[in-house]
Amino acid sequence: MSDADNETAPESGANGDADAEESIVAPQRAYTESEVIMSTVRVVTPFVLTFGLYITFHGADSPGGGFQGGALIGVVVLMLAFAFGIDPTRRWLGTKAVTLVASLGLLIFAAIGLGSVVLGGAFLEYGLYPLEDAAKYGIEAVEIGGIALIVAGVIMGLFFLTAAGPGGDVE
Numbered sequence: 001m002s003d004a005d006n007e008t009a010p011e012s013g014a015n016g017d018a019d020a021e022e023s024i025v026a027p028q029r030a031y032t033e034s035e036v037i038m039s040t041v042r043v044v045t046p047f048v049l050t051f052g053l054y055i056t057f058h059g060a061d062s063p064g065g066g067f068q069g070g071a072l073i074g075v076v077v078l079m080l081a082f083a084f085g086i087d088p089t090r091r092w093l094g095t096k097a098v099t100l101v102a103s104l105g106l107l108i109f110a111a112i113g114l115g116s117v118v119l120g121g122a123f124l125e126y127g128l129y130p131l132e133d134a135a136k137y138g139i140e141a142v143e144i145g146g147i148a149l150i151v152a153g154v155i156m157g158l159f160f161l162t163a164a165g166p167g168g169d170v171e
Contacts, residue, residue, distance in 0.1 A: 034083075041083035049076045056148045059140075066147030070105075073148065074155030086163045098160065102153025109146030112138060 049072075056069025081089035112124070119128040126138030161168075 033085075038083045041079050045076055045079055048072060048079065052076065056144055059143050066143035067151050069143075070148035070151030071155060074152040074159075077156045078159050081159070081163070086160070090160050090163075093156070095160070098153055098156045100153075101149050102157060105146050105149025105151075105153060109142055109150065112142055112146065 052069045052072030052075075054069075055064035055072060056066055059065030059069060077089065077093060114123070116125040116128045117123055121128040124138070124142070126135040128134070129138060131137055
Protein backbone atom coordinates (compact mmCIF):
# COMPACT_ATOMS: atom_id res chain seq x y z
CA MET A 1 0.00 0.00 0.00
CA SER A 2 1.17 3.51 -0.73
CA ASP A 3 1.03 6.44 1.70
CA ALA A 4 -2.06 7.83 -0.07
CA ASP A 5 -3.87 4.52 0.46
CA ASN A 6 -2.99 4.55 4.15
CA GLU A 7 -4.66 7.95 4.68
CA THR A 8 -8.13 6.75 3.70
CA ALA A 9 -7.96 3.01 4.33
CA PRO A 10 -9.57 1.84 7.54
CA GLU A 11 -7.22 0.47 10.12
CA SER A 12 -7.93 -2.77 11.80
CA GLY A 13 -6.85 -2.54 15.36
CA ALA A 14 -7.87 -3.68 18.78
CA ASN A 15 -11.02 -1.53 18.65
CA GLY A 16 -12.07 -2.84 15.23
CA ASP A 17 -14.88 -0.73 13.83
CA ALA A 18 -14.25 2.26 16.12
CA ASP A 19 -10.79 2.80 14.60
CA ALA A 20 -12.22 2.38 11.11
CA GLU A 21 -14.87 5.05 11.66
CA GLU A 22 -12.34 7.54 13.03
CA SER A 23 -9.90 7.10 10.16
CA ILE A 24 -12.44 7.77 7.38
CA VAL A 25 -13.13 11.49 7.35
CA ALA A 26 -14.82 13.33 4.51
CA PRO A 27 -12.62 16.15 3.22
CA GLN A 28 -13.89 19.69 3.79
CA ARG A 29 -14.47 21.63 0.59
CA ALA A 30 -13.13 25.13 0.80
CA TYR A 31 -15.11 28.10 -0.49
CA THR A 32 -13.98 29.00 -3.99
CA GLU A 33 -14.60 32.40 -5.48
CA SER A 34 -16.07 32.63 -8.95
CA GLU A 35 -15.53 35.89 -10.81
CA VAL A 36 -18.59 35.14 -12.96
CA ILE A 37 -20.89 34.71 -9.97
CA MET A 38 -19.40 37.66 -8.09
CA SER A 39 -19.74 39.96 -11.11
CA THR A 40 -23.27 38.78 -11.81
CA VAL A 41 -24.35 39.34 -8.21
CA ARG A 42 -22.81 42.82 -8.24
CA VAL A 43 -24.90 43.71 -11.28
CA VAL A 44 -28.15 41.91 -10.36
CA THR A 45 -28.38 42.76 -6.63
CA PRO A 46 -29.51 46.41 -6.99
CA PHE A 47 -32.24 45.37 -9.43
CA VAL A 48 -33.54 42.56 -7.21
CA LEU A 49 -33.55 44.88 -4.18
CA THR A 50 -35.36 47.58 -6.15
CA PHE A 51 -37.92 45.08 -7.45
CA GLY A 52 -38.45 43.76 -3.92
CA LEU A 53 -39.07 47.27 -2.63
CA TYR A 54 -41.40 47.98 -5.58
CA ILE A 55 -43.47 44.86 -4.86
CA THR A 56 -43.58 45.74 -1.17
CA PHE A 57 -44.67 49.37 -1.66
CA HIS A 58 -47.25 48.61 -4.35
CA GLY A 59 -48.68 45.54 -2.65
CA ALA A 60 -51.83 47.21 -1.39
CA ASP A 61 -52.86 48.45 -4.83
CA SER A 62 -51.46 45.75 -7.16
CA PRO A 63 -50.34 42.12 -7.02
CA GLY A 64 -47.60 41.55 -4.50
CA GLY A 65 -47.25 42.75 -0.99
CA GLY A 66 -45.24 42.46 2.15
CA PHE A 67 -44.57 38.74 1.97
CA GLN A 68 -43.36 38.65 -1.65
CA GLY A 69 -41.36 41.87 -1.33
CA GLY A 70 -39.85 40.80 1.98
CA ALA A 71 -38.83 37.47 0.44
CA LEU A 72 -37.01 39.25 -2.40
CA ILE A 73 -35.31 41.65 0.02
CA GLY A 74 -34.14 38.68 2.11
CA VAL A 75 -32.92 36.84 -0.99
CA VAL A 76 -30.60 39.77 -1.77
CA VAL A 77 -28.58 38.84 1.30
CA LEU A 78 -28.57 35.18 0.24
CA MET A 79 -27.22 36.14 -3.18
CA LEU A 80 -24.44 38.14 -1.55
CA ALA A 81 -23.62 35.19 0.70
CA PHE A 82 -23.46 32.76 -2.21
CA ALA A 83 -21.22 35.07 -4.20
CA PHE A 84 -18.87 36.39 -1.53
CA GLY A 85 -19.04 33.68 1.12
CA ILE A 86 -21.46 32.94 3.91
CA ASP A 87 -19.13 33.76 6.80
CA PRO A 88 -17.97 37.14 5.41
CA THR A 89 -21.60 38.09 4.70
CA ARG A 90 -22.65 37.00 8.19
CA ARG A 91 -19.87 39.09 9.74
CA TRP A 92 -20.68 42.08 7.50
CA LEU A 93 -24.39 42.01 8.27
CA GLY A 94 -24.18 40.83 11.86
CA THR A 95 -26.56 38.66 13.82
CA LYS A 96 -27.93 41.68 15.65
CA ALA A 97 -28.98 43.34 12.39
CA VAL A 98 -30.91 40.27 11.24
CA THR A 99 -32.62 39.99 14.62
CA LEU A 100 -33.37 43.72 14.61
CA VAL A 101 -35.05 43.55 11.18
CA ALA A 102 -37.40 40.74 12.20
CA SER A 103 -38.05 42.21 15.66
CA LEU A 104 -38.78 45.68 14.27
CA GLY A 105 -41.27 44.20 11.82
CA LEU A 106 -43.00 42.30 14.61
CA LEU A 107 -43.08 45.42 16.79
CA ILE A 108 -44.62 47.53 13.99
CA PHE A 109 -47.23 44.86 13.23
CA ALA A 110 -48.18 44.51 16.90
CA ALA A 111 -48.28 48.29 17.47
CA ILE A 112 -50.64 48.84 14.54
CA GLY A 113 -52.83 45.90 15.52
CA LEU A 114 -52.96 46.71 19.22
CA GLY A 115 -53.45 50.43 18.52
CA SER A 116 -56.97 49.73 17.35
CA VAL A 117 -57.60 47.60 20.46
CA VAL A 118 -56.55 50.57 22.62
CA LEU A 119 -59.02 52.71 20.67
CA GLY A 120 -61.82 50.28 21.61
CA GLY A 121 -62.00 48.05 18.55
CA ALA A 122 -60.76 44.70 17.38
CA PHE A 123 -57.18 43.78 16.47
CA LEU A 124 -56.24 45.47 13.16
CA GLU A 125 -59.55 47.36 12.92
CA TYR A 126 -58.12 50.21 10.88
CA GLY A 127 -61.33 52.24 10.72
CA LEU A 128 -60.85 53.44 14.30
CA TYR A 129 -57.72 55.40 13.48
CA PRO A 130 -58.41 59.14 13.01
CA LEU A 131 -57.33 59.25 9.35
CA GLU A 132 -59.31 59.82 6.17
CA ASP A 133 -58.27 56.55 4.47
CA ALA A 134 -57.36 54.69 7.65
CA ALA A 135 -57.91 51.22 6.16
CA LYS A 136 -55.64 51.91 3.18
CA TYR A 137 -52.85 53.41 5.30
CA GLY A 138 -53.20 50.71 7.93
CA ILE A 139 -52.86 47.91 5.41
CA GLU A 140 -49.86 49.59 3.79
CA ALA A 141 -48.20 50.14 7.16
CA VAL A 142 -48.70 46.50 8.13
CA GLU A 143 -47.43 45.23 4.77
CA ILE A 144 -44.45 47.58 4.45
CA GLY A 145 -43.44 48.05 8.05
CA GLY A 146 -44.51 44.74 9.49
CA ILE A 147 -44.77 41.78 7.18
CA ALA A 148 -41.96 42.70 4.77
CA LEU A 149 -39.48 43.21 7.60
CA ILE A 150 -40.55 40.02 9.39
CA VAL A 151 -40.24 37.89 6.24
CA ALA A 152 -36.88 39.40 5.23
CA GLY A 153 -35.48 38.91 8.73
CA VAL A 154 -36.72 35.34 9.03
CA ILE A 155 -35.36 34.35 5.61
CA MET A 156 -31.93 35.79 6.44
CA GLY A 157 -31.92 34.29 9.92
CA LEU A 158 -32.97 30.82 8.79
CA PHE A 159 -30.38 30.89 6.03
CA PHE A 160 -27.54 31.72 8.41
CA LEU A 161 -28.72 29.17 10.96
CA THR A 162 -28.98 26.46 8.32
CA ALA A 163 -25.58 27.36 6.90
CA ALA A 164 -24.00 27.10 10.36
CA GLY A 165 -25.20 23.50 10.66
CA PRO A 166 -26.20 21.66 13.82
CA GLY A 167 -24.35 23.10 16.77
CA GLY A 168 -22.68 25.66 14.52
CA ASP A 169 -21.57 29.08 15.63
CA VAL A 170 -23.79 31.82 14.22
CA GLU A 171 -21.92 34.75 15.75
